[in-house]
Amino acid sequence: MAARHIAIAGAGIGGLTAALALARAGFAVTLLERAPALEEAGAGVQLAANATRCLQSLGVYERVAEHAVFPQSFEVMDGRRGARLTGAPMGAQAEARFGGPFLVIHRADLQAALLAAVRETPAITLRLGHAVESFEAEGDGVTVHLADDAPLHAAALIGADGLRSMVRLALHPEAKPSFRHRAAWRATVPAQALPAHLAVPATRLWLGPGAHLVSYPVQAGRAVNLVAVTPDAREAHGWSLEGAPGELLSHYPDWSADARALLAAPERWLRWALFDLDPLPVWGAGPVTLLGDAAHAMPPFLAQGAAQAIEDAVVLADCLDDAGDIPAALRRYEALRQPRTARVQRAARGMDRIYHLAGPARLARDLVMRARSGNAVLERYRWIYDWRP
Template identity: 40%
Template sequence: MAKILIAGGGIGGLATALSVSRRGHQVVVLESRDTFTELGAGIQLGPNAFHALDVLGVGDEVRSRAVHIDELRFMDGTTSELVVTMPLTGAYRERFGNPYAVVHRIDIYAPLLDAARASDAIELRTDAQLLSYRQDAEGVTAVLASGEEVRGEALIGADGINSYVRKQLVGDGFPQVSGHTIYRSVIPMEKVPEELRWNTVTLWAGPKWHFVHYPIGGGKYFNLAATRDDDAREAVIGAPAEKDFVLNEFPDLGEIPRRLLELGEDWKAWVLCDRDPVEQWTDGRVVLIGDAAHPMLQYAAQGACQAVEDAVVLGQVIGTEACEFPQRFEKFNGERRQRTAATQLVAREMGKQLYHPVGEAAKARNALLASLTPEQLYDKVEWLHGSRVGDGTVIEPPVIGRRAATAGEH
């Protein structure tokens, strides 16, 4: 069997290592940092993610660490009124076959890392920053920042939105700055008044802003993520932000959302970035997955979900013969491109049209959402939540998503 190099030891990289190693290949994961860990706070996992995690053998462990959410709530952040709710128990779980859950990033990462460490087929290397690659008819050479060269029969770029593999393969420059700044805070749940400890993912929408909160860490922590449409033009990663500054960025807060936002401590700021969809993620024996292939804004809550889907599909199509890798990678590219491109562009559209309207546009949005029944809401998310890549059940995106994905190729 082949030796496969994976650049990047995040969620997507480790999931892919598990997936392709189970086809009999030896895997070397090249992580740029000095340890394997996961930064960041809370993420949401739809049923489609759990189907993929089950294929990878870690679904039960992630479920045991996750908070299984009862409903998604959309609230008017200026009036404190409920606009619409989507129940996530009962009919939802029957329809989609798995829960909707929230986790701290480490609660999905740790099970993947433990499984990778337990595998004799996976080698985990730290301080191994890939800067470039060369390839020939027999394989690929990864050139590291240290000057070392690592040889394998294939290279999978799972090195994130600023991927060096993508830089060489696609060459599309820096990520696209969204103009939105997100402020994140995680606090102990005991600091949250009991009447505000809801087992929901709750979104409060206001004029050119919104914020989301939910429990993580088995319910021990309260995750706050507040986004301001502020026309930011430069990328920012984890910069400290003063509490008063954050609160001033969210005008016209109603009483309840203000109480919630005032709970935040030790705020950190990021300016959100993504990239346009591209048609080609492959270069011979080299292929991209996850954020290296299709980085997306967080508004559809699908970044990690799509990365683990990628891992499963790549493991299913990679085959066993190294000479077939270029064709197998092309097949993977073809199977995943439309779904992930639609998700990227729908996430962008949600940020513009759903979360940040002002004035009459916000009233119209509220009226439209309030008119939808739970069953109609399930219909709208079925193409995302209802796909099961493990058994080949993939639902086409809505027409607008397919058209947007096609437009994004050019």
């Protein structure tokens, strides 16, 4: 069975999607997850047309869409004045323009939808509480050594084990995550706890000097997801580090009443130190490769982290489908994905600078945004949204 058996390290969004894609390509998949249970992590996820088309191709889009919200507009706001700088219609117009729907969803809902599909797929074995400790390539594949269990033999190992990837560390010990000196503060609040004009089905990006705020509806509109990004010198990482609301508000002293109302609404904030990776010149070797954040962790400023992992999964399965030479197929996958993901990484880093401009540069940016239509802002990223596997 090893010739058609793939092992995946990590059962996050990328690992779950890869398992589904590989099973559809005819592989038996063992999905290995260190955690003893898959629990809610993070907050909201934005999925643009490039990602939703992939979910459609895998037959899981309808399951995901049941719990999603389809924003009817995208707006960029002046965080201090509260005025709209630019915006564009979304919904059906954006879907027609880019050939696929744009949606927002709570990360737990997305994970639950993918997990349900995985559990219904006989070709996928999910093994929770199984940490990959090491691996070694052999003539006919790879042997994966697990903590407290017998070794596992497979034709290939896919490292979808996130920013702190053990698989990447073994392949590229020199490739260290880069701290961006920023933190993302995340919270979800009931929509009914906010003024009606702040709980509309829109994605809003609030810009100000040194910090920004994103708000959009999740959980079928019953809640609003908030992400506030501020300067931060603390490198402690993790999804569930408590953040003091007073500290967060101190980064937004002169912001508009609406922005501060959003920031004051949550009873609890979780602080997440932002790290990314410099683009890797090489991802894998032999029967081993990387996927998602393990290969190309990026700042969240283009909302493409999950989308790029989903793209990876579809391309990986396509390359391995009917492949006689597994290592050669993995190198083809890497050659297809590396230029695109590196470009998205660089673009996301560039938005870090643009979002957080201060002084005259901020005023100049805002003037340009007011003069430019929101459709032009979306068109700037057509190269992202138009992608098809």
